[in-house]
Amino acid sequence: MPLTRFQLIKSILFLVCLVPMVNLVWGFYADRLGANPFEALTRQSGEWTLRFLLLTLLMTPLREILQQAWPLRLRRMFGLFTFFYALFHLITYLWLDQFFDWQEIATDILKRPFITAGMLAFTLLVPLAFTSTRAMMRRLGRRWKSLHRSIYLIGVLAVLHYLWLVKADLREPLIYAGLMISLLGYRVWKNWRKRAPLRTQAGIN
Numbered sequence: 001m002p003l004t005r006f007q008l009i010k011s012i013l014f015l016v017c018l019v020p021m022v023n024l025v026w027g028f029y030a031d032r033l034g035a036n037p038f039e040a041l042t043r044q045s046g047e048w049t050l051r052f053l054l055l056t057l058l059m060t061p062l063r064e065i066l067q068q069a070w071p072l073r074l075r076r077m078f079g080l081f082t083f084f085y086a087l088f089h090l091i092t093y094l095w096l097d098q099f100f101d102w103q104e105i106a107t108d109i110l111k112r113p114f115i116t117a118g119m120l121a122f123t124l125l126v127p128l129a130f131t132s133t134r135a136m137m138r139r140l141g142r143r144w145k146s147l148h149r150s151i152y153l154i155g156v157l158a159v160l161h162y163l164w165l166v167k168a169d170l171r172e173p174l175i176y177a178g179l180m181i182s183l184l185g186y187r188v189w190k191n192w193r194k195r196a197p198l199r200t201q202a203g204i205n
Helices: 005-029 036-064 072-095 101-109 113-130 136-139 142-148 152-164 173-203
Strands: none
Touching: 005 036, 005 072, 036 152, 036 173, 072 101, 072 136, 101 113, 113 142, 113 152, 142 173, 152 173
C-alpha cells in the first residue's frame, strides 16, 4: 500500500530526528567532539532532549493556532524522541561520567541540585513514554490526560537542570527558559479563556 503524503512527511521527519544522534555517535567515533568527547556527548544529548521536549509542547498550541490536526499526529513521535535522547543523556552520565558507581550517583543526586532536577524529570518522563500508545490512552481514559499533563512539570525541571548546570554563559539556557515560559503561559491563557464564560455565568446567576 503506497504511503500517504502525511505518512511520507512523517517518515522523513523521523529520519531527520535521528540526525543529531548519528552526528554525535559519528563525531565520537571519529574523535571530532573536542578535547573532552565524553562531556560533549552528555551536554549535546541533553540539549537535544530539551529541544525535542519544547517541540513536543509546541504541537498543541500549533494545532489550535493553525486549526489543523496534523501537529497532534506528530506530537507522539516528538515525545518519544524526547525520551530517546533523554535516555541517551542519562546513559552517558551513568556510564561515561560516573562509571556506574551507584553510591557516587546517589550522592550526586542528593547533593547537586541540577542532577536532582534532571533525575526527577527523567523519572516523570518514563511513564509518559510507556503510556503513549493508543491502547494505553483507551485503557487509562481520563487519567491519561492527567498523567500526560506532567510534561509541563518535566519541562520546568529540564530547564532548571540546564540553568543550574551552566555556571558562566547563561544566554542559551535563558533562551530555553523563555521558550518554556511562553509555552506554559499560552496554556495558562487558554485555560483562563475556557473558564471565563463559566465565571461570567456564575456571576450572573
